[in-house]
Amino acid sequence: MSYVVLARRWRPQRFEDIVAQDHVTVTLRNAIRAGRIAHAYLFTGPRGIGKTTTARILAKSLNCQRRDGVEPCDDCPSCAEVVSSSSMDVLEIDGASNRGIDEIRNLRENVKYAPARGPYKVYIIDEVHMLTAEAFNALLKTLEEPPKHVVFIFATTQPHRVPATILSRCQRFDFRKIPPDKITARLRGIIEQEKMSVDSDVLPVLAEKADGSLRDAESMLDQLVSFGGEPITAEDARTVLGLVDEHLYADLMEHLIAGDAKGALEVVAEVDERGYDIIEFVRGLLNHLRSLLLERLGVGAAGEDAPAGKEIEPQDILRMMRALSVLEGSMRRSSQPRILLETELVRLASLDSSVRLNDLLSRLAGMEKRLMEEWHAPEEEAGVSEGDRPSTSSAPLAESEEPQDETDRSAESALSNRISEAVTLERIERIWEKLVEKVKRRKISLGTFLAEGEPAELVNGSLVLAFYGKNRFHREQVADIAHRQLIQEELEKLVGEPLKISCCVRSRRGGQTGSHSSEDGSDGGARAGRAKKKETELLKHPMVRHIIDLFDGEIVG
Numbered sequence: 001m002s003y004v005v006l007a008r009r010w011r012p013q014r015f016e017d018i019v020a021q022d023h024v025t026v027t028l029r030n031a032i033r034a035g036r037i038a039h040a041y042l043f044t045g046p047r048g049i050g051k052t053t054t055a056r057i058l059a060k061s062l063n064c065q066r067r068d069g070v071e072p073c074d075d076c077p078s079c080a081e082v083v084s085s086s087s088m089d090v091l092e093i094d095g096a097s098n099r100g101i102d103e104i105r106n107l108r109e110n111v112k113y114a115p116a117r118g119p120y121k122v123y124i125i126d127e128v129h130m131l132t133a134e135a136f137n138a139l140l141k142t143l144e145e146p147p148k149h150v151v152f153i154f155a156t157t158q159p160h161r162v163p164a165t166i167l168s169r170c171q172r173f174d175f176r177k178i179p180p181d182k183i184t185a186r187l188r189g190i191i192e193q194e195k196m197s198v199d200s201d202v203l204p205v206l207a208e209k210a211d212g213s214l215r216d217a218e219s220m221l222d223q224l225v226s227f228g229g230e231p232i233t234a235e236d237a238r239t240v241l242g243l244v245d246e247h248l249y250a251d252l253m254e255h256l257i258a259g260d261a262k263g264a265l266e267v268v269a270e271v272d273e274r275g276y277d278i279i280e281f282v283r284g285l286l287n288h289l290r291s292l293l294l295e296r297l298g299v300g301a302a303g304e305d306a307p308a309g310k311e312i313e314p315q316d317i318l319r320m321m322r323a324l325s326v327l328e329g330s331m332r333r334s335s336q337p338r339i340l341l342e343t344e345l346v347r348l349a350s351l352d353s354s355v356r357l358n359d360l361l362s363r364l365a366g367m368e369k370r371l372m373e374e375w376h377a378p379e380e381e382a383g384v385s386e387g388d389r390p391s392t393s394s395a396p397l398a399e400s401e402e403p404q405d406e407t408d409r410s411a412e413s414a415l416s417n418r419i420s421e422a423v424t425l426e427r428i429e430r431i432w433e434k435l436v437e438k439v440k441r442r443k444i445s446l447g448t449f450l451a452e453g454e455p456a457e458l459v460n461g462s463l464v465l466a467f468y469g470k471n472r473f474h475r476e477q478v479a480d481i482a483h484r485q486l487i488q489e490e491l492e493k494l495v496g497e498p499l500k501i502s503c504c505v506r507s508r509r510g511g512q513t514g515s516h517s518s519e520d521g522s523d524g525g526a527r528a529g530r531a532k533k534k535e536t537e538l539l540k541h542p543m544v545r546h547i548i549d550l551f552d553g554e555i556v557g
Contacts, residue, residue, distance in 0.1 A: 042162070065077070136163050467504070
């Protein structure tokens with residue numbers, strides 16, 4: 001007798017044997033018990049999870065001559081004929097090869113005849129979505145009002161391709177992927193019954209590779225047994241099934257976290273040398289990142305890759321997953337998928353960590369709060385003399401800040417030393433008209449807007465341009481990022497040094513940023529002078545300049 005594969009030999013024969021589809025089996029058993037048999041059922045779901053098997057068990061139960069409650073007896077002639085696929089009352093039709101209107105017309109003629117042995121004539125149409133539109137239309141009337149002895153059971157992996165008119169006439173059951181632990185338990189039972197020698201760590205590997213399909217897992221187990229080995233190990237499973245070694249994913253993640261692009265490319269080279277499918281490797285890497293993400297969020301159990309996962313933030317994992325998801329689609333359409341993968345890994349290795357960015361934003365938020373407190377300090381207190389006021393110089397402000405790390409100090413030092421001593425405000429004032437003319441040659445309107453302003457201050461490599469009164473619109477045009485870039489390019493050509501451009505609006509010429517009505521004119525002038533002094537001191541502070549350069553900001557008032 002020829003060999004029968006495990007997937008067929010261990011196919012469930014009773015409702016209670018079906019794995020992890022209780023929402024389907026409980027409903028069907030209750031319907032049989034209550035005699036509420038529908039004339040049409042639609043079983044949907046991925047491959048290898050029990051759709052056709054459940055249809056056969058339902059057909060056996062409906063026609064069983066010695067039914068045990070709701071379960072088929074598997075001993076009567078009717079059950080035996082269904083198991084051997086020789087029943088005259090249970091007909092299985094392949095929708096892919098019998099998809100035309102002629103086959104459906106023959107079916108419509110045959111449903112008129114009574115069943116040969118049992119009370120029902122059951123038609124099981126597998127892959128029903130493969131029927132043509134004409135075939136569906138021919139089936140429609142029969143499906144709406146079939147003879148009392150006829151039951152249709154449709155099975156499909158793509159229910160969206162079944163016309164709505166067919167769906168509305170069926171009871172639909174959505175089968176789910178089988179969880180890995182259920183697959184593992186089922187395989188363990190088969191191994192014990194078959195007296196196989198298989199390491200326990202092989203079963204989780206098969207369950208993960210099966211992706212919810214018990215039939216796939218049983219087929220892979222059959223293949224491993226043929227490979228041999230006593231006992232069969234997880235390494236044997238990876239070799240036979242072409243599974244990527246998990247250590248390659250862990251090594252690649254270590255290189256990406258460390259910013260080691262060379263090491264990441266070496267891992268890709270090893271994957272290619274071992275003959276692994278590059279696209280399958282990317283899919284596995286996505287699953288590995290998902291496991292790391294769940295572990296970092298406290299959802300998954302910490303495994304051997306947990307130490308590497310602790311060094312990367314969830315935001316970085318999500319960023320990598322988004323990039324690799326897009327990459328996988330591109331690789332499927334490319335003739336050079338390896339090059340695409342290598343390019344993306346180099347880019348990911350060069351990205352800054354979200355941790356450092358978050359720390360920087362926190363420090364900047366603190367500095368912004370302190371600067372705003374200094375900026376909005378009360379100016380109009382009548383009884384306080386200038387000497388009694390707290391100093392707003394940069395030294396106390398610096399003392400109130402948290403100690404800066406080495407990165408901040410080096411950034412400030414670079415910013416302070418960027419501009420040559422030869423570049424002064426007086427020099428810029430002398431070449432101002434020439435700068436306006438050069439800008440006009442490149443863009444006339446921008447040069448016209450620029451002519452309405454004037455150089456006001458030069459602070460730590462940043463030139464502040466002042467616009468007065470009604471010229472706010474001109475300031476907005478000059479402050480545009482693209483326009484500022486153009487002006488900075490022309491200014492660098494004239495002075496030989498790169499300068500940042502920022503803009504401010506002042507109410508009148510003479511450097512005052514505003515005016516306050518007061519009976520005492522000298523007192524108003526003193527307040528304006530103090531405000532001007534405070535503004536100048538704050539603008540000179542290294543951290544203020546650092547913030548302006550970091551965000552490409554501007555002084556607006």
